[in-house]
Every structure is written in C-alpha cells, then in structure tokens.
Amino acid sequence: MASAASAEDNFQCSICLDVFTKPVSIPCGHNFCFDCINKHWDTQDTVFLCPLCQEKFFNRPMLRINTFIAEMAANFRESDQERPRATPKKAGNGNVLCDMCTGAKLTAFKSCLVCSLSLCETHLEPHQRISAMKKHKLINPVENLESRICKTHDDPLELFCRVDQMFVCKSCKDSDHKSHEVVSLEKEVQERMIKLGKEKEITDQMLQARRQKICEIEHSVEDSVKNAVKAQSYGVHVMNDVVEYIRRSQAQLTEVIEAKQEKIETESKGFIKELEEEIVKIKQRKLQLNQVSFTDDALMFLENLLSLTITQPQVKDWSDVTFNSDEFTVQGAMAMLKTTVEKEIRMLCDPDLREMQRHAVDVTLDPDTANSLLNVSSDGKQVMHGDRKRSLPNKPERFEHVLNVLAKECFSSGKFYYEVQVKDKTSWDLGVATQSIHRKGDIRLSPKNGYWTIWLRKGKELIANAGPAIPLHVREVPQKVGVFVDYELGQVSFYDVDARACIFSFTGCSFTEKLFPFFSPCFNDGCKNSAPLIITPVKHNS
Numbered sequence: 001m002a003s004a005a006s007a008e009d010n011f012q013c014s015i016c017l018d019v020f021t022k023p024v025s026i027p028c029g030h031n032f033c034f035d036c037i038n039k040h041w042d043t044q045d046t047v048f049l050c051p052l053c054q055e056k057f058f059n060r061p062m063l064r065i066n067t068f069i070a071e072m073a074a075n076f077r078e079s080d081q082e083r084p085r086a087t088p089k090k091a092g093n094g095n096v097l098c099d100m101c102t103g104a105k106l107t108a109f110k111s112c113l114v115c116s117l118s119l120c121e122t123h124l125e126p127h128q129r130i131s132a133m134k135k136h137k138l139i140n141p142v143e144n145l146e147s148r149i150c151k152t153h154d155d156p157l158e159l160f161c162r163v164d165q166m167f168v169c170k171s172c173k174d175s176d177h178k179s180h181e182v183v184s185l186e187k188e189v190q191e192r193m194i195k196l197g198k199e200k201e202i203t204d205q206m207l208q209a210r211r212q213k214i215c216e217i218e219h220s221v222e223d224s225v226k227n228a229v230k231a232q233s234y235g236v237h238v239m240n241d242v243v244e245y246i247r248r249s250q251a252q253l254t255e256v257i258e259a260k261q262e263k264i265e266t267e268s269k270g271f272i273k274e275l276e277e278e279i280v281k282i283k284q285r286k287l288q289l290n291q292v293s294f295t296d297d298a299l300m301f302l303e304n305l306l307s308l309t310i311t312q313p314q315v316k317d318w319s320d321v322t323f324n325s326d327e328f329t330v331q332g333a334m335a336m337l338k339t340t341v342e343k344e345i346r347m348l349c350d351p352d353l354r355e356m357q358r359h360a361v362d363v364t365l366d367p368d369t370a371n372s373l374l375n376v377s378s379d380g381k382q383v384m385h386g387d388r389k390r391s392l393p394n395k396p397e398r399f400e401h402v403l404n405v406l407a408k409e410c411f412s413s414g415k416f417y418y419e420v421q422v423k424d425k426t427s428w429d430l431g432v433a434t435q436s437i438h439r440k441g442d443i444r445l446s447p448k449n450g451y452w453t454i455w456l457r458k459g460k461e462l463i464a465n466a467g468p469a470i471p472l473h474v475r476e477v478p479q480k481v482g483v484f485v486d487y488e489l490g491q492v493s494f495y496d497v498d499a500r501a502c503i504f505s506f507t508g509c510s511f512t513e514k515l516f517p518f519f520s521p522c523f524n525d526g527c528k529n530s531a532p533l534i535i536t537p538v539k540h541n542s
Contacts, residue, residue: 113156281313
C-alpha cells in the first residue's frame with residue numbers, strides 16, 4: 001500500500017508544490033494547477049516551456065481541467081486534512097518564510113532560483129525526489145528572489161562576469177559576455193573571500209600599527225611629561241645656582257672694591273702725611289730765606305746771607321706720582337655682562353616677550369605689492385605660491401621677479417609686533433623693509449638694501465640676512481615667528497613664539513623711512529612647501 005507521502009507526490013503541482021487545484025495537462029503529459037501554469041507562461045512572450053521537462057511550445061497550449069485528476073486530488077485533500085500535522089513554526093528575526101505554506105508559514109530551508117520560491121523542508125521534498133526538479137538551482141533562503149533572475153532570459157543569475165563586474169545567467173554568458181571571463185558565483189565568492197581575508201589581514205596590521213603608534217605617542221607624552229618636570233627642576237636649580245653665584249660674586253666684588261678703596265685711602269693718607277712733612281721742611285727753609293734782609297747795599301746783603309745757614313730740605317720728586325681713581329670704573333664690564341646674560345636667557349626663553357606682545361598690531365597683506373605668482377587670501381591674512389601666473393597690472397609697488405609681498409600697514413615711529421604661522425613650510429622669508437626698496441629685478445636681502453630679514457631653507461637651515469649671512473642655531477625649527485620692531489632704538493627681533501625664545505636681533509639700526517612688514521612664502525617645491533604663511537592674532541596675558 002502506498003504511503004501518504006508517495007500518494008501526495010502523485011497529486012502535487014511541481015510549481016506550487018501543493019495538492020492540485022483545478023489540475024490541467026499540457027501536451028508533454030505533465031500536470032499543473034490551472035493558475036500556476038498560466039502565471040508561469042504569463043512571464044514568457046513567444047516560446048512557452050514546460051517547467052519540468054523544458055519542452056518548448058511555440059503556440060500557447062489550450063488548457064482544460066483534467067476531471068479525473070481533479071476528483072482524485074480532492075479526495076486526497078480531504079483525507080490529508082484528517083491527518084495530524086506538526087505544529088508550524090514561525091520565522092524569527094528577519095528569517096525568510098516558506099512561500100508555499102498556508103496559514104502560519106514555516107521558516108524556509110532553501111530558495112529555488114528556477115521556481116522563484118522559498119521552501120520549507122516539507123515543500124522542498126519534491127526537489128530532492130523528482131529527477132527533473134533535482135536540476136533546479138537551490139540556494140540558502142533569501143528574500144526578493146526576483147532580483148536573482150535574469151530579466152532578459154528568465155534564467156537564474158548564477159554566474160559572474162569579471163569584465164563587466166555583474167551577475168549573468170548561462171544565456172548571458174553565451175551571448176553578450178561570450179568573450180568575457182565568466183565564473184560561477186561560488187568561485188568568485190571563494191576568490192573574493194581570499195582577497196577579503198588578505199585585506200582583513202592588511203587592515204588588522206594597519207590597525208595594529210596605529211595602535212602601536214598610539215602607544216608610542218602615549219609613551220612619548222609620558223616621557224615628555226617626565227622630561228618637562230626634570231627640565232623645570234633643572235631650570236630652577238640652574239637659575240638658583242646662577243643667582244647664588246651672582247650674589248656671591250657681588251659680595252666678593254664688594255669686598256674687592258672695598259679692599260681697593262681701603263688700600264687707596266691708606267696710600268693716600270701716607271702720601272698726604274709725607275707731603276705734609278715735606279711742607280713743614282719747606283716752610284722752615286722759607287723762614288730761613290725770609291731772614292735775609294733785602295737792601296740796596298750789596299755788601300750788607302751778602303754779609304747777612306753768608307751769616308745764615310740754609311739747609312736744603314730732603315723731599316721727593318712728586319711729578320711722576322699719580323693717583324688713579326679709574327680703578328672703580330667697572331660699569332663697562334658689568335654692562336657687557338648684563339648684555340651677555342640677557343642674550344643667553346632670551347635665546348632660552350625671553351621673559352620680555354609678553355611685554356613686546358603688548359605692542360601687537362593688526363597686519364594685512366597688500367595684494368598690490370604681491371608677485372603675480374602669489375595668491376593672497378581675501379582677508380589679507382594668508383599668502384602662498386600659486387600654480388599659475390596671474391594677469392595683473394604692473395604697478396610700481398608690485399614685486400616683479402621675486403615671490404615677495406608687503407603689508408598694507410607701515411610704521412615710522414614707536415614699537416610694533418606681529419606673528420606669522422610658518423608651520424609645515426620648508427622655506428620662507430620674514431622681516432621688515434623700507435618704503436624705498438627696489439621691487440623690480442633681482443633683489444638681495446640685507447640691511448644696506450633696506451631689508452632686515454631672516455629666512456628658512458631646506459626645512460632646517462635658518463639664516464639671518466645681515467650681509468654677510470649669519471647661520472642661526474636653534475633647538476628646533478619654529479612653527480610660529482614673532483617679529484618685534486623698536487623704531488627709535490633701531491632694533492628688529494625675531495622670536496619662536498611657542499618656545500618664547502629669541503631667534504635673532506638686528507641692533508643699532510638707523511631707520512629714516514617708513515617700515516613695512518615683509519613676507520615671502522617661497523616656491524611651492526613640488527607641494528613640499530605648499531602651506532601658506534598665515535598672519536595670526538597675537539595672544540598674550542594681560
């Protein structure tokens with residue numbers, strides 16, 4: 001006796017995988033539900049295929065209900081409803097449901113690309129038993145199966161074209177993609193997975209390298225904090241030692257001066273005493289000389305003179321004896337010491353920078369002076385070397401051949417200060433220039449030509465253009481430069497703003513003209529020096 005499962009196979013539509021509803025037979029002998037086969041053929045235009053044997057019909061067959069199979073299917077449906085069924089399970093979060101289940105749908109076990117259906121284990125059974133359906137393409141359950149069917153050939157998209165990077169069916173492979181490299185989805189996935197694995201490995205290495213770099217930076221910061229504490233402690237210790245040394249030197253200098261003064265006073269008292277004694281002797285001789293009476297009688301005068309005994313006093317020749325009061329003129333040496341100490345301290349960290357920053361002025365770039373290869377920002381605060389020469393009027397104030405630009409503001413008295421960001425640059429020029437400088441042709445930066453400037457070259461060579469050039473030795477290349485000018489004092493100083501250290505000072509200058517802040521971002525140098533010079537607001541504590 002046939003089992004219920006085998007009986008069900010005899011009355012099951014291979015399209016909907018359920019017991020026939022209005023079964024019809026087509027010319028090849030296969031049976032389907034009336035609605036199922038019609039819907040299947042509705043998707044085909046000129047050639048109509050049997051879903052099982054793929055026989056082709058060039059005219060759409062006429063369909064009539066097979067009453068015998070219909071009665072048998074109805075009887076089987078009635079008996080089948082009387083059998084107890086397993087409790088259906090509902091799909092969970094995002095699971096694909098079976099398209100054939102009625103009522104509460106079971107979770108789909110596979111999706112068929114040929115039938116365009118997702119099937120539970122029960123409705124999948126014909127695909128595992130019927131030889132024609134075993135050829136169908138089964139995949140893990142997915143939604144929107146229509147997107148996996150070729151819209152041109154109605155075949156499953158089970159291949160991948162590596163040339164066009166798209167999914168194709170077997171018919172596509174034999175037509176539009178005939179000369180292309182086409183592989184199965186599984187092979188493409190396998191190779192893509194290998195590539196993804198390598199990329200993941202590279203990504204993991206990149207992540208690891210960056211985590212390692214973070215650790216290095218954190219360790220560097222920790223070391224920097226320790227070094228900063230040590231530097232502060234050492235700085236306090238050294239400064240205290242210097243102050244104590246100066247105090248001891250001052251005390252000893254006082255002792256030396258006092259000893260010299262005491263010696264001078266002692267010597268002077270000895271000289272005075274000796275001179276006073278000689279004065280007494282000289283006075284005695286004077287008295288003797290005064291005893292000689294002056295008379296017109298020559299005989300009497302000579303008798304009186306010869307009667308006297310005049311003793312010649314024993315005295316020194318004081319003409320070569322000098323008293324030097326210049327031994328105490330240490331002002332020059334002390335002034336030199338003060339200058340030297342202040343210079344060294346300014347190179348380390350200038351305590352007067354805050355005072356200089358109080359003389360900050362608002363500086364903006366003058367585009368009428370900028371070389372045609374320079375781009376000045378609309379707010380006049382940035383300048384950089386451009387990619388092309390601009391068409392600009394050749395004004396007399398414009399620099400013709402050198403990449404220079406001046407500020408709009410000029411100064412002819414007092415003090416002024418401004419700051420320029422030079423971060424990420426390998427070359428730049430900064431300073432001040434007089435109004436009468438040459439702006440056409442080649443220009444040499446030096447005070448005699450009206451320029452007081454410093455420049456950076458090759459990212460590390462810092463030079464003062466003093467004519468001749470003076471190499472400047474700094475602990476690190478500055479990221480922001482402060483420029484201070486004292487017009488009356490004749491001083492132009494450059495500062496590393498972050499380090500608060502003096503880089504260089506022009507002193508003893510004689511200014512007779514208006515001074516303009518001067519800038520040059522220099523050539524782009526293949527994008528190595530593409531960063532702009534930026535005039536930044538001056539920040540200082542009140």
